[in-house]
Amino acid sequence: MKSDNSKAKLEVTLGDIANQPDMDAIVNAANAQLQTGGGVAGAIHRAAGPGLGDECRPLAPIKPGEAVITGAHKLPNKYVIHCLGPVYGRDKPEDKLLAACYENALRLADKQQIASLAFPAISAGAFGFPIEEAAAIATDAIRKKMPELSHVKKIRMVLFSESDLEVFRKQL
Numbered sequence: 144m145k146s147d148n149s150k151a152k153l154e155v156t157l158g159d160i161a162n163q164p165d166m167d168a169i170v171n172a173a174n175a176q177l178q179t180g181g182g183v184a185g186a187i188h189r190a191a192g193p194g195l196g197d198e199c200r201p202l203a204p205i206k207p208g209e210a211v212i213t214g215a216h217k218l219p220n221k222y223v224i225h226c227l228g229p230v231y232g233r234d235k236p237e238d239k240l241l242a243a244c245y246e247n248a249l250r251l252a253d254k255q256q257i258a259s260l261a262f263p264a265i266s267a268g269a270f271g272f273p274i275e276e277a278a279a280i281a282t283d284a285i286r287k288k289m290p291e292l293s294h295v296k297k298i299r300m301v302l303f304s305e306s307d308l309e310v311f312r313k314q315l
């Protein structure tokens with residue numbers, strides 16, 4: 144499903160964020176230390192190999208809402224943008240911090256002249272965000288940022304289950 148504006152397009156799909164070979168960059172739902180973990184961070188670091196953790200080490204720690212960019216190592220992409228989402232119920236204001244992840248990732252991508260970027264549902268796993276809230280914040284933040292983007296032409300939300308995909312579809 145696609146939602147158009149004059150410049151960039153937003154689509155949603157079911158899949159694995161570590162297997163998006165047609166995208167220039169993927170976003171990691173990172174931990175503060177930017178190292179491997181469960182969920183998205185585990186999948187990305189496993190596929191990228193240990194070089195990603197090595198490149199990340201001097202960039203850590205990051206704070207909730209922040210984003211940093213690295214190479215993609217053995218992944219089929221050019222870049223990985225690492226975002227630390229807020230922990231639901233702990234990092235406040237969680238809605239603004241989650242929106243900041245999407246805004247900062249898109250700003251970094253555009254600065255790097257990246258044309259296509261895939262996001263997972265940041266904070267909607269181990270960090271406990273209800274998927275409905277996470278989807279509303281993510282799609283709203285992306286849509287607000289889209290008109291400002293010069294280089295990013297394609298934004299993809301990659302969801303890990305049919306039910307999460309359906310929640311995001313309803314937002315579009």
Ligand code: AR6
Pocket residue numbers: 158159160161172173174175178179180181182183184185186228263264265266267268269270271272301302303307
């Ligand atoms: N591709 C796409 N989506 C995925 C994948 C995948 N391979 N794996 C899980 N998801 P999470 P968070 C979905 O926990 O909530 C880590 O351990 C998942 O179903 O990866 O931001 C880090 O080290 C959920 O909807 O990220 C951090 O400590 C969404 O991606 C912490 O978890 C995010 O789940 C970050 O927690």
